[in-house]
Amino acid sequence: MPTSTPNPAQIPAISQPAPVATVMAPQPPVGEWMAAARLGPAQASFFVQEVGTGSPWVDINARGAQNPASLMKLLTTYAALESLGPAATFRTTVWATGQRSGGGDGGRLVGNLYIRGGGDPALTIEDFWALLRQVRLQGIREIRGDIVLDRSLYNLPDSDPNAFDGEGLRAYNVGPDALLIGFKSVRFAFALDETQKQWVVTADPKPPRMRIDANVAATAGPCGEWRSQLTMNFEPEVNPPRASFGGRIPAACANTDLYRALFLPDRYLATVVRQIWEDSGGVLTGGVKAGEVPADARFLADGSSRPVAELIRDINKRSNNVMARMLMLNLAAYAPKPSGTPVDAPSGPPVPKPQQPVGLAEARMALTSALAARGLSFPELVVDNGSGLSRQERISAANLGRVLLAAWASPNMPDYIASLPLVGVDGTMRRRLQGSAVTGYAHIKTGTLRDSRGIAGYVVGSSGRRYVVVSIINGEGAATAQSVHDQLLAWVRDRG
Template sequence: MKGNKYWKKVVMLLFIVAVACLPFSSEEKDLFVVASDELAEGTSNQSLDDKIDQLLEDERLDGAMTGVSIRKASDGELLYSHDGDIRLHPASNQKILTAISALRTLGADYRFTTEVLTDGKLEGKVLQGNLYVKGKGDPTLLKEDFDQFANELKEQGIHKIKGNLVGDDSWYDDVRLSTDLNWDDEFNYTAAQISALTISPNTDYDAGTVIVEVYPGKKAGDLPVVKLTPETDYLTIVNKAETVAKGESKSISIDREHGTNKFIIEGKIPVDGSLSRAWRAVWEPTGYALDVFKKSLEEQGIELIGNSQVTLGTTPNEATVLTSKQSMTLEELLIPFMKLSNNGHGEVLVKEMGQFVHGEGSWSKGLEVMEEVLANNGLSMNSILLRDGAGMSHKNLIPADQVTKLLFEVQDESWFPVFENSLPVAGEPDRFVGGTLRNRMTGDSTKGNVKAKTGSLTGVNTLSGYVTSKDGEKLIFSIMMNNYITGSMTQIQDTIATTLAEHEFE
């Protein structure tokens, strides 16, 4: 394709030179000038092709597969396509599809709900009956929310509970991990398990994870101090690390034994060393959230008495709501989801769409909803394979031309400003504005101009979104690089986006 464009222009230029040497009448020369101008204009219009073609000749792309698609945002005209019809892995560009599907299905004002209920009655200061915490998918619950639940129960006069504390996560199915997730990713916060009842350690809202911090002991030979956020007894800490003398090197590892909540701390940390911190996924997060809530109850002086147990179960239909909380809106949730590329949010949204449309909070039903949304936007579904909502699967497939088509089609939706605002913005240092692009494309032509979703997996790097050219033409682009082994793909992507930002069509 690149060669055809090159030789076409060579032939045109040779034609102009050859004809100019021939004896023409003045009238014929005027016609030739007009024709030459038209050819020159055509050559100028193709200069964008030349620029991108040249960038794609980078030796770092040798042996890799690269799809590039560029459209006008005004009318969807396909300006450039290099292998744009080839199915490629999107990595976290998959989140574009999930966010659009969620906005179309749930709406920008959608909120998740968490309820605290009972099947018993309050007698004096004792709740005679079970206390249920029914999760409905909210990935933004924090320790302070469980504190608020406990405070409200105390204000209602509850000081003791003669019944079980029950965690209800039945809003979704019990499949915790998305299809194709690698087993050795499971301890990482980017691969946290999905539950309808969960908790996040901070306002990045990495639900189902815990922050583990390791501090040096007071003197050499002491065990380092391990701190968890939020504090919980749900995990077992095996501290094999050692505090060493001042000035020695630090080498701390924080791992979770596969299939358990046994966290292994190993290595050395000097007395004067800085802390080591890691976000780690928790095995079976429903029990984790329930343990944190139990601590909140205890901090308010609310006791479980008798033979009360902490367990999992399903809330009876006749149970009474004692207190509840609604999450932030989907519009607000899309900021950490898209800006910080939060994988857990992608999978929660898939399950929530399945529950909302089909009454089943599963990946299969949620992906059905996504497929319908994409088809309704005119995408060719026989060229697309959806396996999850976050893009962790190496089996997700979509051509670059289909990504740009979707980004064009949704511009007329009432919620489009919400979607566009959720995209990372190049060069903007605020994490909740620039997101994963905050340290990229900081030049004058791109800073604040390129709004795009990043994506990265082993051998996969992608970037898709919007940019306005130097002469004011808003463009849609998708750059999908697959099957490379070494080299900086982001650098090539940034150069392509910068080329679009600095291009003049007139």
């Protein structure tokens, strides 16, 4: 099964394969919808099948390989839920070398403190503070040595955050890291100063000496897409670094925030780790640097991630790219035992040396193997990073439908479906089809790239029957595809 980057010239045309299953009337008027959206028929695929049945109801251009965008997360989250189990967690551990002296709250460690990342894809600033608080509660206040960060679980090449689309500051371009703290992003909080009719901007965590210049007016009117009215400029190389904000935000937005990945990982982690240790009352005489936990290190503390069943909700509802990429890596890092028993990764007492580091090749193989073990082998499947933030990933609408049908038949079905956005209610579908007959009756994952739009999930028909629905539209005009997809969902809800 292919897992490498394809040559675009080798990708089969979407329109050439004919449907292989007998379909049932009536059929959706996709030609009319596509014409109204000024989209060509060869750009789109449509697949609808009632769960528990053997053949599709709608099968239009659904057999050719397409770029699914973030619909790829449906494969990654399904494989993790099935292979690792809904209760699996990922642990961040703390170790020490050297001698301890002093007592009470004023003890010191004459040696190094080691923090090893276990691939927790949602390790927040608050979680990390609580982890270091465990160390402080053991009486260690001063570290006469270094804090050493062990991120060796993943073996990944350095990546350029600007490489995908030139938007390196955007949080969706953050790359995987075995010790991902706060999504490697700075949170800019906007608080309304009603007397001045201006927005006050603060940063958390705030890099040392960083200057924030804000001239953001508070205006009348509904909140809407306030980010489009805001301008930001970041100058990391000036002394001190400066973040500047301008534009306007409606006062109706109340207090809101914005996340930006300002610095490369090493600089960000060094800043955040030192800041959180010192905020907890600790003293560090050395620095924060990279390294690995030595074999003679002593275990001090650990913290576990939320279970996989909860993590996949953030991944699918919010379409979180870095969490999906790390979950695919964790499929390889925490492969289940040969018996297939779900794992709580890792289980048992910590050991100084973890398993061998994993890279993208191992992660791609782990994902495709997990699917194949459940009868889901797809000749056209191309896996890149498992998140859909890729120009290379490919799958057909029909085979993505097969994944959703398999998930419906799984004991883990409730957790999987609950991870998908509820139309008109939450996630990336919260503002779509609000107040329509579809609101609350469909769990739909969305996919969005410049030249790709997709929907995939489950719709409850007016008869009470449930249907898997998949549609992918590729091409330069894909940005106008939302109307087509919304009409498809309404059509299945009405006719199903």
